[in-house]
Amino acid sequence: MIKRLMAVDGVMAVCHFRDDGALVEGYGMPAGEQLVGLAKFAHDYKRMVQGNADQLAMFTQVNGWTPPGGWIVRGPAMAVCSVGNMVCVMDNNSGSLNEVMQELAEAARW
Amino acid sequence: MNIINELAAMSGVIAAGEYSYRGDRFTYAGQLDEEKARMASIMCRATTMAVHMQTDMMKSLNDDCGCAPARGWIVKGGNVSVCVVANVFCFIDSNSASLNEIVKTMRDKVPNQDGQLI
Amino acid sequence: MADLEKLIKLEHAQAAFKFSPSGELLEHRITAGSGLTATMLDLLSHVCVANMSIASMQARGWENMTGMQGFYPIEGFTLIGFDWTAVANGEYGVVLPNGQVDYEQAYAALAS
Known part of the structure; x- marks a missing residue:
């Protein structure tokens, strides 16, 4: 199912990871090991963002931050975006961040 | 005497505690109340998770850099510092505690954490 | 202000480095035979800056909430x-x- 995310403009790779960081399914990276690395990174980063959002909620006593819905790390040419247990790598110049996030959110509900 | 009580009894130590990597429990001893110890556990656990991710990533990006798996970390504040080894934390008064002694005690007595943090 | 030449002479020092507020490695000294590299020190600099930044958030939040300075x-x-x-x-x-x-x-040398 997640293969169809590869059809979204700008998406270079996509993967679905388990709660322990293991790769469930992935496309777009040249080697299998890179997809495993992307899954592990996304899992670890999700956990870190979650930890920081929890602390923000704890210190501000405002609940609107947790649990976090997703995250984006944006570089000059590429971005890594994640929602739930889905993550994708995108090319900033050929894709729309809004569209990718919307598709990811939908895919995360499957 | 367990490591938490031993650390809490050391000179300059404000409090010591232990958190589970899953984030579902904590214990503590020293001059913190339950709520502050809970907050301290949440903060230390979050930083430990981040440090493990960072060192694992450094290792994978840079051969074996001698940094992973991480043993612990220290944050040095103006008057208070936090030392963490594995899942044990210690809040110390920077002016009256011996950082070397405290970290040595922690490194000697707290077992290494490897693999999944559970 | 710390000085890399002095820092690398600290007993057992394998490397000394200076980084920008955003974590880029600016200058470094590496002891011969240590096996450390500038690439690794650059990554390490980013780790240090990231954690000091998160620690600042925690310190702010902690002090506001608990009153413990x-x-x-x-x-x-x-x-x-x-x-x-x-x-x-x-x-x-x-x-x-x-x-x-x-x-x-080490902290004393870095702060001097």
């Missing part, structure tokens, strides 16, 4: 790795072997 401003961050320890303070850091770290001496 003394954390903020964050001065330094130490990573106790598997073989190496990196001690960073301000914009400088040193790398020492785990078994031969004098944290107090």
